[in-house]
Amino acid sequence: MQRKKIIKTAILFSLSVLSFQQINAQQDPQYTQYMYNPATINPAYAGSVDRVQIFGQYRTQWVGLEGAPKTTHLSVTTPLTDTGLGMGFHFKNDHLGVTDQNSLAIDLAYTVNLNYDYKLAFGLKGAGSLLDVNYDKLHIYDGTDPITEKNISNKFSANVGAGVYLYSDKAYVGLSVPMILSSNRYNDKEYKIMNEKAHFYLMGGYVFDLNHEIQFKPAALVKVVPGAPLQVDLTANVLFYEKFTLGAAYRWDAAVSGLAGFQVTDGLFVGYTYDADTSKLKNYHSGSHEIFMKFELSNKKKRKVAPRFF
Template identity: 50%
Template sequence: MKKITLIFTLLVSLLMYGQQEPQYTQYMYNTVSVNPGYAGTRGVASIFGLYRSQWVGLDGAPKTAQFSIHSPISYRGHGLGLSIINDEIGPARDTYINASYSYKLQLDYDTWLNLGLMAGGSFLEVDYDKLNVDNPGDPQLSGKLNKFSPNVGVGAYLHSDNWYIGLSVPALLETRFYDDIQQSVAKERMHFYLIGGYVFNLSPSIQFKPATLIKAVSGAPLAVDVSANFLFNENFTIGAAYRWDAAVSGLAGFNINRNLQIGYAYDFDTNRLGNYNSGSHEIFIRYEFISSSGNRLRTPRFF
């Protein structure tokens, strides 16, 4: 039985080291979840919802649902936001709830720096009854584990009308899990996020935006995502993305009207894991409270 416990603990540890925080392909629309400095930078109240089904066909594969809302709260552009994320991997479910605040500084007539603070925590639930074990009656592998871990994060978001760059650490506190098992202890580590993008106006009706997200965490390889999207007539978006040594993706989006946008992404794994799943699907919807009086977003709709 110690062997089963050890194997389970090592598997959980590998999952936590490899993907401790949720992974997104359409990160360019979902910045507030990883950088509190982004809160309020859209210039209007913005509601965002996303669902991701990763590695379809693989038992216990990650499934992520997210809801967020953020808005400027003063004429100076300071922002406030709330993000709720539910992330499921195998028998484990992690629910993150975080509030964000950003303080806006104008550096030039068209350049701003938002400094952000994030506070909240995560609720971890592990349902041992979902495991297939040789001895189902073992009390060590039955029932549920529930753990709450408070956390704080910081972020900086520098942006202009056609470019942005951000650096953030969404969780500064490192939480230990399963420390009651002598053979192995899993620890949630700090993740460092560096994001950036630039919008090129190719013509009056076509915009092009390359973007990147780099994620670093101790104990795991550097994760690098690069993407390129085209926006046609401020209505239709199409593009592609590449996750270094992991996946290639296709992206598409549509602005139903000036308030409502939807998007879809499909990932195909380029590593050996691709032999055992049917890819990953991700869909998002964003609604923004843009009035009909003619107010427009100051920054391009790409970000």
């Protein structure tokens, strides 16, 4: 029992240190069901919506492991005019170990028609975040370490992002960098506590009509961060009778997932995901959970034929 507690403490410390040491790592939160709100990682998606979308998502990762990540994301995406302009608003709280970060972001996107089937959207993102680090929660071995002498409160940083999004009624491909600027965070003594790197995302998916009642959608997401391992997510969802969604996902060398969703009303869709870890860390937690709700306000000018997969 004592050995397990020591291991958990060591892991907590490692997770926290990753947040403020000068290293290259993946820092953006990850979502298994990203395809229902691509605006999270690609601002150009705001140009593809034809009605107001309200999206809420909560992810608790590595349940049972002290200090594990917990992420809350709320967003509103809306068309501005009938000429292809769209805008998105995002709030995100990301909690990891002794760090807590709140972010606000605004997307602005514009869509052009390429041909009868395909459209291309361009998007820009502006974001600002406040970082808190509470060193008092750590078991400090060396109390004289200047980095941990004083907690960090509301440390502000700003960033910009961009993306492109090619889509039709059946397919989409997106390329984005939600946060372009690499930035360093310092404490009051000018010690570097965090080195944020740009994250590059490439995503794509397609909807196959198997028959009148069943649709199949494979999707993929590739994330590239300088100095960090390549991350690849492969997902397959099946929609039954425009009501029930079941699926599975695989995150390369990290996790396998089960996905489920239900179209409660014409405008309300809810979903749940369970991730089972496949890495060595699986022995110290009971998996990850993700829930989300997507609400679309009706557009009287455009009749909604079927629920959107993306």
